[in-house]
Amino acid sequence: MTHLPPLNALRAFEAAVRLGGFARAAAELNVSTSAVSHQIRALEELLGARLLERSTGVGGIRVTPAGARLLPAVSEALSRLGEACADIRGTAKRLTVSANAPFSSMWLARRLAEFSSLHPDTPLNAVVVDNEPDFARHDIDLAIVHVPQQRLAPDDDVLLRESVFPVCSPELYPFASRAVCRCRLLQEAHENSPEIDWHSWTAQFGLPDDFETKIVRYSSFSQVIGAAVGGAGIALGRVPLIEPELSSGRLVPLFPGLSRAASWRFVLRRNPAERHRLLEALITYLHEEANVPPRTEFIAAQPTKRRTMADDAPA
Template identity: 75%
Template sequence: MSNIPSLTALRAFEAAVRLGGFARAAAELNVSTSAVSHQIRGLEDTLGVRLLERSTGIGGIRLTAAGASLLPAASGALSLLEDACSEIKGVARRLTVSANAPFSAMWLARRLAEFSGSNPATPLNAIIQDGEPDFARYDIDLAVVHVADHALRPDDIVLLQEDVFPVCSPELHPFASTAVCRCRLLQEAHENFLELNWLNWSAEFGLPDDFDTKIVRYSSFSQVIGAAVGGAGLALGRSPLIEPELRSGRLVRLFPELSRPASWRFVLRRGPTRRHRMLDTLIDFLRAEAEAGTGVALDPSS
C-alpha cells in the first residue's frame, strides 16, 4: 500500500479532469483553486511523472499518457468508495442517464421505469440532452447519443439501427396510398438525416416539381408523429421509435414493402469517469430491450 498516493490528491486529479479545469474542481471540492493545483503537483511529484499539461487557453488542462493511464483506476476506486460509503449511510448514489427528447419520450423513459422496478435500490435520474452530452456538468453516467454512421467512436456501444418508411393515420391511408402527390407531407427538420427528407423519396412516389409547397416542417420528431396520428398528412416514420403507434393502430405503413435503413444510429456512451456500480447492468438491460424489440442480435463486442 506504500505506493498509493494521497486520496485527497487523487480526488483533486479526478475532479479536475472530469470537470475540465482546476477552478471547477475547486468549487466541487469546496477548496481554493491553488489547493487543487498544489494537490495535483504533489501527486505528480509522488509518481515522478507529469499527469496534466497545463495551458492558459480555454479548458486549461490536457491529460498526458501517464494521466490517461491513471484516470480510469482513480475514477473507479473513488466510485467504489463513494458507493460503499453511500450504502453504509443508507443513501444510494443516483444513476444518471441522458438522451434527446424524442428518444427519451418514445423509447427510453418506459424502459428506465421498468429497470427501476427491478432494481429499487438504485435511484435513477433521466435528463434531456440534445447533441453532445455534457457529462461533467450533469454528472451523467450513461448517454444515449444519435450519431451518423461515419461519426461512430471506437468505444460507442450500438443500441439501435433505425428503419425509415412512410406512415399515416388509418383514416388517411385509403386516400394516401393511391394519391401520395396530393397529400400534405410532414417532415422533421434534420439537415444531415437524408432519409427524413421527402426530396429523397420523390422518385418512389412520382412527386411533382412543386411538391415542396406541400411540406410542413417541424423541429422535432415527436411533433411529426403527433401530427401524423392526428391525420394531418404523411410522415416518414422511424422504427423502432414508432412501434407503439404501429401496434396500437394509430399509425399504419403506407406501403409495407417500402423501407430504408437509416444512416444514423443510437449508441450508448459511458461517462468518462466515476463509473456507477450498476452501469453495466443497465447497459445489458437496454441492449436486451433493443434486441427484443428489433429481433436483431447486436454484436456483443460493439
C-alpha cells in the same frame, strides 16, 4: 495500505483531469488553486512520476502516460467509495441517463421505468439533452447521442440503427395508398437526413412539381407522429421509435416492405469520470431491448381489415 497516497491528493488529481484544469478542480473541491497544485505535486513526489504537464491547449493541462494509467483506478475507487457511503446513509446515488426528446419519450422512457422496477433501491433519473452532453455539468452517467453515420468512431457503442418508411393512420390508409400526391405530407425538421425529407421520395411516389405546398413541417419528430396518428397526413416514420404506434395499429405502413436505412445512429456514451455500479447492467439491458425485432411484420398484414372498415366510412 501504508503506501497509499492521501485521499485529498487523489481527489485533486481526478478532479483536475476531469474538469480540465486546476482552477475548476479547486472550485469543485472548495479549496484554493494553489492547494490543488500542491496536492498533485505531493502526489507526484510520492509516486516518483509526473502525472500532469502544463499545456497551451484548452484546459491548460495534459495527462502523462503515468497519469493516464492512474486515472481509471482513482476514478473507480472514488466512485465506489461514494456509492458505499451513500448506501450506508440510505441515499443511493442516482443513475442519470440523457437522450434527445423524441428518443427519450418514444423509446427510452418506458424501458428506464422497467429497468428501475428491476433495481428499486437505486433512484433513476432521465434528462432531455438534444446534443452532446456536458457530463460534469448535468451529472450524467450515460448519454444516448444521435450521431451521423459518417461521424461514427470505430469504438462507438452503437445502440440502434433506424429504418424510415411512410406511415399513416388506418383511417387515412385507403385514400393515401392510392393517392399519395393528394395527401398532406408531414415532415420533421432535421439536417443531413435525406431519408426523412419528402423531396428524396419524389420519384418513388411520382409527386408533382408543386407538392411543396402539401408539406407541413414540424420542429420535432414527436409532433410529426402525433399529427399522423390524428389522421392529418402521411409521415416518414422511424422504426423502432414508432414501434408502439405500429404494434397498436394507430399507424400502418403505407406500402409494406418499402423502407430506407436512416443516416444517423443512436450511440451510447459513458461519463469518463463516473462508474455507477448499475451502469453496465443498464447498458446490457438497453442493448437487449434494442435487439428485440420491431413488430412491423405483424402490422404489415393489418391494413386489409382496416381498409375495409375505412372504405365503409364517408370519404
